[in-house]
Amino acid sequence: MTSQQQPKPRIAVVFGGRSSEHVISCATAGSVLATIDRAAYDVIPVGIATDGRWVLADGDPERLRIRSAEELPEVDGSGDLVSLNAVAGGAELVVSAAGAPPSVLGSVDVVFPLLHGPWGEDGTVQGLLEMAGVRYVGSGVLASAIGMDKAVTKVVLAGAGLPTVPSVVVTAHDWRADETDCRERIAALGYPVFVKPTRAGSSMGISKVRGPEELAAAIETAQAHDPKVLVEAFAAGAREIECGVLGALDGGVETTLPAEIKVGGDHEFYDFEAKYLPEESTTIDLPADLPDEVIARVREMSAQVFRAVGCEGLARVDFFLMPSGELLVNEINTMPGFTPTSMYPQMWAASGFDYPQLVERLIQLALARDTGLR
Template identity: 45%
Template sequence: KKIRVAVLYGGRSGEHEVSLQSAASVIRYLDKEKYEIIPIGIDKTGRWHLSGPEVLASTTKALPIYRNMPEVVMPSNPDALSTGVVALASGASTPTTFNGKFDVVFPVMHGTFSEDGTIQGLLELADVPYVGCGVLASAVGMDKDIAKRVMRDAGLQVVPWVTVRNGEWARNPSALEARIAKELGFPCFVKPANAGSSVGVHKVKTADALAAAINDALRYDTKILVEKAISVREIELSVLENIQLSEEPLVSVVGEVTPTHEFYSYEAKYLDENGAALHIPALLTPTQMKTAQDIARCVFTALECEGLARVDLFLDKESGEFYVNEINTLPGFTSISMYPKLWEASGISYADLLSKLVDLALARHTRKS
C-alpha cells in the first residue's frame, strides 16, 4: 500500500510564490511507486484548497527565474477546503478527491505561518507525522533575534546586532539611531526578525537612510534586527537528521553563493536570472570546509532541529572568520535550490532526499507516540 503524502504549500507569507515553485518540484519528484500525493494549497488569504500548485500559481505572478522549469501537471480540484484545521485534525475528506487520512504531511512552505512552528503545532495537535523541524526549532530558527542568542550561547560566532521593537522605535527613534551608530556604525543591515527570501532586508550605508529602512522592515514584523554589515562570502550547508539517533546529523558538501547584486536580495534570488552564481563545492581550503561543516552541525544541534535545515554562514573576507548568519528550517526546495543541490553533490539524489525526509518524519512519529 502506498504512503499517502499530503504536500502542503503556499501560505500566508511573503514567500508564497517561492513555495509554489518548491512544491511543484517536490510533487514532481516524490516517488510515485511509493507515495500517493495529495496536494493541499493555502492561498494568500489563508483558505485551503485541494489542488496542485499550478492552480494557485495561476492567481499569482510567476517568478522569472523559474520560467524554464518544467510544468507540473496534477489532478486538481479547486474546491476550497476552508476549514483546513478541522480537515487535518479529523482526517475528514472531500469525497471527490480522497478518502480518509493521509499518512504524513510534507510542509513545503516558507516564512511566517509555515516555517515558524505554527503549522508544526497544528500537525502535532492533529497527531499527524510531518517532515522537518518540530515546533520549538521551527519557531526559534525563524526568529533571527532568538536564534542568534541560542547560537551565541552555544559558542558560535554571530554578527553583532541591535534588536529594535516597534513600540520602542515609535517612542524614541533618535536614541535608537544614536545607539546603532555608536555600537554598529555604517554600513549596517536592517531586517525583520521573522522573514525570509530577503523580504524587508536593507543595506544601509549612511545614518540618514537608517530610519526609512527600519520603517520598511517594521512593515513585516514588530521586531527587527540591525546588524553590522560585514564584507562577506556567503556559504551554505545542508543538514539532514541522522536516522540513527545516536549519531550526529549529516552535513553536505559546502556551497557558496555569489550574488551579482549589492547583496543577496529578493531580486537577486528570484527576479534576476543572473542574480547569483552558485558554487558547489565552495572554493575553500579543506580546513575551511571542515570548520564550516562543524559549525553547521553545531547549529543544527544547538537549535534542536529535526529532519532538515539549511545553515547559512558568512565568511568575513577581511578576518577570514566564519559567522553564522541564519538557519532556514524549510529552505527553498525547487530542483535548482541550494538545499537539494548540495545533497545531490554529496551523493543523495533529489528523489532519494524526499524519501529520506518522509522516512524521518514517520520514524519520529513512531518514536514519540
C-alpha cells in the same frame, strides 16, 4: 488491493500559504509531487490559498511550474475545502464540497509542509499538526519558531557558543518611545549597518544603511514586514557560504559540501533580484573553493547550529566567512528553497545524494518520528 496487503502510507503535500513566498512554495510542491514514489505512497495535494483557506488542490506538476514572470502558479482557493481532524490514533482529512455534507477522505500518515515564511516555516503549521496528532516532515514547533526569528536565533546560538554578527533589536515600541536611545544603540555598532525584518525571508525589507540620515526610511521599510526590526553591523568583506544539513535515520546528522554565493553586477548584496533572477549577476561555486580546514569547520559548525536550534529533518545554514578567517553564522532556514535547482538540493546533489533520495529520506524520517515530546 487484497486485504492482506498493507495500505500504502498516505502523504498530504501541503503548499502555497499566506506568506509572500506562495509562488515559490507552489513551484517546490510541483517538483516534490512529481518525485514522490507513487508505488510506495498515496499522495494528496493540499493547497493553502493566499487568504488562508485549505483546499483539495490540483497537484499537476506542470500547472505548478513557474512558466514565466507573467504565469505564476497559485493555489485556487475555490476548490473543495479540506480540514485535518484529530481522531483516535491519528488524523484524517475531511473534505467539504459546496452543497454536500462533509466526507472523510481518509487518514493521513505524514504531512509534507512545503511552506516558506510566516504561517508555515515558523512553527504555526507545525503546532496545528501536533494538535492533530499527525507526523510531518522537518523541524518541530520550537525549532521552526527559533529559525524564523533572526534575533532569537542569535540568542540561542550565543548560548551554544556559536558566533553571529553583533546586532541590536528595535521593536516598534522602542522606536516610537525613545528614538534617540535606538539611534545610540545602533551607532555603537558603527555604520554602515544592515536593517532587516526579524521574521522574514527572500531578502525582503532589507537595506544597507550608510549613515544615520538613512536610518528612519530603512526602519520603516523593515517594519512593513515585521514590527520587530534587527539592526546588524556590516560584515565587511565577508564571503557568503551555505551548507545543507540532513537528519540521518540513526538520529545523527549529515552535511553537504559547502557552496559559495558570489553576488556581482549592480547588486550590493544578495537581494531579492539576485536570488530569483540569478542569471544576471549571481554565481554559485559548488563546491565552494575553500581550504579543507575551512570546509571542515563549516560542516561541523552547521551540524552544531542544527543541534543547538533543535532542528529535525533538514536545514540550510548560511555563514559569513570574514577576511580574518572567522566564521559567523548568518541564519538558519528550516524549510530552505527546495526545487531541484534550489541551493539545498543542489548542494546535496554535489555531495552524491539526488533529489528523489532526498525526498524519500525526509518522508522516512517523518514516518519514524512520533508527534509530541521527543
